[in-house]
Amino acid sequence: MTNKYVNFISDEHLLNCIENLHKAYLRAKNNISKKSFYTNKVDTIKLTFDAKFNGLNEDDLIQSEILRQIDKSINNSIGTFHEQILGGIKDYEAGNLSGFDIKAKDNTLFADIKNKHNTMNSSSAEALFQKLARYADDYKKAKCYWVQILAKGSFNKLWKGEINGKEYSHSRVYKISGDQFYALLSGQDNALFQLYKALPKAINDYLKSVEKDDSVKENSALEEIISETEKTNRSILDQITFENYSYYLGFDKL
Structure with a gap:
């Protein structure tokens, strides 16, 4: 149907x-x-x-x-x-206040979702990077994402750079825009657009x-x-x- x-x-x-x-x-x-x-x-x-x-x-x-x-x-x-x-997409689930917002049921993905790109100060950003890096270290096959639903561009890239005067990078910690994250989980490039239109x-x-x-x-x-x-x-x-x-x-x- x-x-x-x-x-x-x-x-x-x-x-x-x-x-x-x-x-x-x-x-x-x-x-x-x-x-x-x-x-x-x-x-x-x-x-x-x-x-x-x-x-x-x-x-x-x-x-x-x-x-x-x-x-x-x-x-x-x-x-x-x-x-x-x-969390309603097949093979994924919402975190329900368990430390992550979205995860893959096989633990190959963890994500923290922010509605807007500018909702965190530097201390919050540092804490988020450290949290995502811990998930990546604990689950060796996991990719971990800072999701910006309303971002200033369309992207899916490694999150690296200076936060609070310290250099941060991890081979499996990413930042990703809302459209790309919807596409990643659903397998459909226009998933967020579908939602908007529906x-x-x-x-x-x-x-x-x-x-x-x-x-x-x-x-x-x-x-x-x-x-x-x-x-x-x-x-x-x-x-x-x-x-x-x-x-x-x-x-x-x-």
Whole structure:
């Protein structure tokens, strides 16, 4: 039977991966209460510039900041989505927090997946190289990969060079772009392109199969903040500043 979406994983597996990501979106939206919005301290000086320079009213300003926080959470889930997709390819499996993201079932490949090429600082890069080199040393037939789903080129090459002032190289440690890694595991050069083209239809099919969950209260943070302003007569931005920095000198006068 021919697959409906892509040729390298089953339709059922693709829809399951989409379902998992959808649940991550719902969790991210549901999690932005006022308390969680304030977790990392809101930069209200930056928000003041954003409001004035981008011509945003306070409601739109805070909503965009909430969406930015949601987006940050979702970016991590997108990486997990790729791990789950690739783990559904024949002869491979996802790591599920076991030290690697993807491995060949016969231990001839180990990979760590990053959604974007620029998500690591030098210390993280050094730790990743050392981890991949250990897998290569422990499994003599294994090739080990740093996968960049969204890379600045299409490549599959040895990862070598200077990190934190030290020279690093290993005969079986590679860095590879997302398209090349999808091709490597699936045996199909256009596998990532297949996924890209199939996603709109697959997502639509998935959404038709699920009922809207009205119990998910999206982005309650703004509603909670506005409720406070009705009691204090502060502006939204002043209310956020007071609730984040009332212990700063002078800020208790807001």
